[in-house]
Amino acid sequence: MEENRRKLIAAGRKAFASEGFAAASMDDLTASVGLTRGALYPNFGDKKGLLAAVVAEVDGEMAARARLASADAGDGWEQLLAEGAAYIAMALDPEVRRIVLLDGPAFLGDPSHWPSQNACLEATKQSVAGLIAAGAMKPVDVEAASRLLCGAALNAALWVAAHPDPQSVLPRALEAFRLMAEGFLSEKR
Numbered sequence: 001m002e003e004n005r006r007k008l009i010a011a012g013r014k015a016f017a018s019e020g021f022a023a024a025s026m027d028d029l030t031a032s033v034g035l036t037r038g039a040l041y042p043n044f045g046d047k048k049g050l051l052a053a054v055v056a057e058v059d060g061e062m063a064a065r066a067r068l069a070s071a072d073a074g075d076g077w078e079q080l081l082a083e084g085a086a087y088i089a090m091a092l093d094p095e096v097r098r099i100v101l102l103d104g105p106a107f108l109g110d111p112s113h114w115p116s117q118n119a120c121l122e123a124t125k126q127s128v129a130g131l132i133a134a135g136a137m138k139p140v141d142v143e144a145a146s147r148l149l150c151g152a153a154l155n156a157a158l159w160v161a162a163h164p165d166p167q168s169v170l171p172r173a174l175e176a177f178r179l180m181a182e183g184f185l186s187e188k189r
Contacts, residue, residue: 007033059116091160101161
């Protein structure tokens with residue numbers, strides 16, 4: 001059953017990235033991995049359940065890529081900004097753009113309710129709490145600041161992904177994200 005689940009997620013990921021969620025045929029998708037449509041239901045419930053599993057996988061990979069991009073950024077503040085910037089820039093990746101930023105919200109609803117987004121929020125809370133404790137950030141409510149930072153990065157990525165010319169708006173989104181985030185900086189930094 002776990003092997004079938006992995007096969008279906010891989011096939012869903014490929015189909016949703018290339019055709020989009022609405023156009024992807026579940027019969028074609030399941031047949032592409034040697035299964036019948038019936039294999040979909042015990043694993044995911046329906047097509048939307050498969051999309052949720054694919055979004056969780058891709059979004060989790062995005063978080064890992066963002067952390068990796070921040071590894072050489074310097075201090076904790078620069079790492080936090082680098083993670084946000086990397087997340088926004090991933091809106092240019094066609095798979096991320098289609099699956100997580102366009103189809104995910106359209107068919108799964110508000111991303112702030114997704115487990116993968118909440119995992120990102122928890123990691124941001126830890127970073128923000130550490131930065132406040134170190135005096136790098138102003139003493140502000142950790143949850144409020146974390147939600148604003150995560151929300152800004154997500155909404156900037158959504159804007160870039162939905163824009164007809166994403167390359168042209170990416171630099172503007174990155175600059176605005178940095179300027180907004182800098183409002184949290186402590187005078188001591």
